[in-house]
Amino acid sequence: MARMKTTRKRAANNVANPLEQFQIKTLVPIQLGSVDASLTNAGLFMVITVAAISLFLSLGMRQRSLIPGRWQSMAEISYEFIAGMIRDNVGNEGRKYFPFIFSLFMFILFANLIGLIPYAFTFTSHIAVTFTMAMVVFLGVTVIAIVRHGLHFFTLFLPSGVPMVMAPVLIPIEVLSYLSRPISLSIRLFANMMAGHTMMKVFAGFIIPLGFFGGWAPLGVDVALTAFEFLVAFLQAYVFTVLTCLYLNDAIHLH
Amino acid sequence: MSDKKSAEELEDLDKRLHQAREKSHTGKTSGNQDMSGYSMAIRIGTELVAALIVGVGIGYFLDNWLDTKPWFLVVFFFLGAAAGVLNVYRAASGLGMAVGYAEDKEPTGGVPSQMKNNNAPYGADENNKETGGK
Numbered sequence: 001m002a003r004m005k006t007t008r009k010r011a012a013n014n015v016a017n018p019l020e021q022f023q024i025k026t027l028v029p030i031q032l033g034s035v036d037a038s039l040t041n042a043g044l045f046m047v048i049t050v051a052a053i054s055l056f057l058s059l060g061m062r063q064r065s066l067i068p069g070r071w072q073s074m075a076e077i078s079y080e081f082i083a084g085m086i087r088d089n090v091g092n093e094g095r096k097y098f099p100f101i102f103s104l105f106m107f108i109l110f111a112n113l114i115g116l117i118p119y120a121f122t123f124t125s126h127i128a129v130t131f132t133m134a135m136v137v138f139l140g141v142t143v144i145a146i147v148r149h150g151l152h153f154f155t156l157f158l159p160s161g162v163p164m165v166m167a168p169v170l171i172p173i174e175v176l177s178y179l180s181r182p183i184s185l186s187i188r189l190f191a192n193m194m195a196g197h198t199m200m201k202v203f204a205g206f207i208i209p210l211g212f213f214g215g216w217a218p219l220g221v222d223v224a225l226t227a228f229e230f231l232v233a234f235l236q237a238y239v240f241t242v243l244t245c246l247y248l249n250d251a252i253h254l255h
Numbered sequence: 256m257s258d259k260k261s262a263e264e265l266e267d268l269d270k271r272l273h274q275a276r277e278k279s280h281t282g283k284t285s286g287n288q289d290m291s292g293y294s295m296a297i298r299i300g301t302e303l304v305a306a307l308i309v310g311v312g313i314g315y316f317l318d319n320w321l322d323t324k325p326w327f328l329v330v331f332f333f334l335g336a337a338a339g340v341l342n343v344y345r346a347a348s349g350l351g352m353a354v355g356y357a358e359d360k361e362p363t364g365g366v367p368s369q370m371k372n373n374n375a376p377y378g379a380d381e382n383n384k385e386t387g388g389k
Contacts, residue, residue, distance in 0.1 A: 176310050176331075176338035184305030184342070188297060235294050243298075 018201035022125055022194065042123040049110045056110075078106065082241070089245035093252050100140075101248075104133070105241040112193060112233030116226070124236075125193040127186060134186035137244050145251035156254060185243055192236050196229045295346075302342040310335015 028039040060075035068076055082102045086094040094101075108124060115122025123129050145153045157174040158167060203225065206218040314331030318324045 172334050173338045173341060176306055176313070176335055177341050179313075180302075180306035180309045180335075180338060180342060183309055184298075184301045187305055187308075188301040191301070192297065231293075235297075239294050239298060 018198045018205060021121070021197060021201060024126075041121045042126065042129070045111070045114065045121045045123050049107060049114055052114065053106045053110050057106075085242060085245055089242065090249045090252060094245065094248060097248060101241060101244060104137075104244060105237055108133075108189065108240055109234065109237035112237060113230075115193065115197070116229055116233060122193055122197055124189055125197055127190045130186040130190040131182065133240075134182040137185065137247065138182040141244075141247045141251045144248070145254060148252065149254050153254065156250075181243075181247060185240060189236050189240055192232055196225070196232055200225050200229065299343050299346055302346050303339040306339035306342050307332075307335045310338060 024040045024042055026038045026040050027044060030037045030039065057075050060071045063069065063072060065072065079102070082105055083098065086098055086101060090097070111122065111124045114120055115124065145156075157171050157178070159170075159174075162170060200222060203218045203222045207215045207222070209215075210218065310331040310333075311328065314328035314335075317327040317331070321327070
């Protein structure tokens with residue numbers, strides 16, 4: 001009994017806690033009045049992400065050659081990708097929202113990709129971060145809709161042609177459906193990033209304890225998962241941005 | 256002879272290129288169709304859960320506030336479930352995320368409604384909607 005306990009304890013020490021990677025650590029304590037504004041590892045990686053995006057775009061476009069090199073065409077592709085997405089999903093009126101949507105996409109994409117580097121911190125795996133971004137999108141889109149359409153905006157919750165008898169049931173459902181937007185937007189990104197990183201850590205924790213002969217299987221799984229995580233990192237940035245575009249489209253072309 | 260022919264061919268190619276370009280500018284596809292099956296699957300799963308979370312959250316909050324346990328929770332649980340199914344239905348049938356869509360006027364649904372605006376001035380479209388909407 002006692003021996004079992006010690007072996008279990010040793011195993012627990014051997015295998016790193018897969019959730020440890022999500023811990024927020026204070027790096028530089030800063031206290032502004034009663035507000036704790038310390039620089040944490042999440043904050044540091046946000047700064048790194050913004051710096052990486054700025055470097056990627058400004059250095060990539062430094063030459064401005066007519067025939068782009070590799071780096072410049074990567075910068076151009078990311079620009080054209082978002083421009084096309086807005087044109088397809090929002091239309092011409094969406095053009096003036098391009099800076100916001102482009103920043104959103106690049107921020108999430110770079111955060112996800114930088115988070116894949118070993119020992120890096122993935123701040124998109126925290127619901128506090130993703131929910132804040134989703135709330136900004138949700139509130140912004142709602143304000144745009146109300147400014148553009150005024151009180152007409154509220155007809156959104158009662159589709160035309162619905163019998164009045166149905167209204168007491170239908171309106172709460174439509175309102176809930178509308179309110180669920182920021183929740184689904186934030187949960188999707190956070191859950192995907194967190195699940196992927198946890199899974200990678202869990203399998204990585206098996207490699208050494210299984211020894212030379214057994215360890216190859218989880219190592220293979222981890223290699224496959226790493227490739228899969230690159231796909232997820234891109235896809236989640238894409239989905240978040242596309243849904244922002246769709247919501248914006250709803251707000252601009254109310255129907 | 257061959258020169259003339261190639262010139263004709265070039266002109267033909269030019270015409271076809273123009274047509275293809277026109278088509279790609281007006282008849283756009285919505286982002287929904289570009290999405291791979293995997294991203295669609297993630298989307299639908301969270302869509303269902305999110306509405307339920309909002310419903311239960313509002314019900315729980317109202318119960319705590321008005322001291323009416325458990326009635327609001329029960330009511331909003333079912334409303335949230337209905338909203339979740341509605342979300343999934345809309346996402347899956349390509350109606351986009353539109354809350355309160357109007358199928359009869361816009362057979363293409365919520366997402367591609369902007370296609371019209373490339374041809375018609377925006378104001379005209381809007382007026383049409385407003386008079387027809389009541």
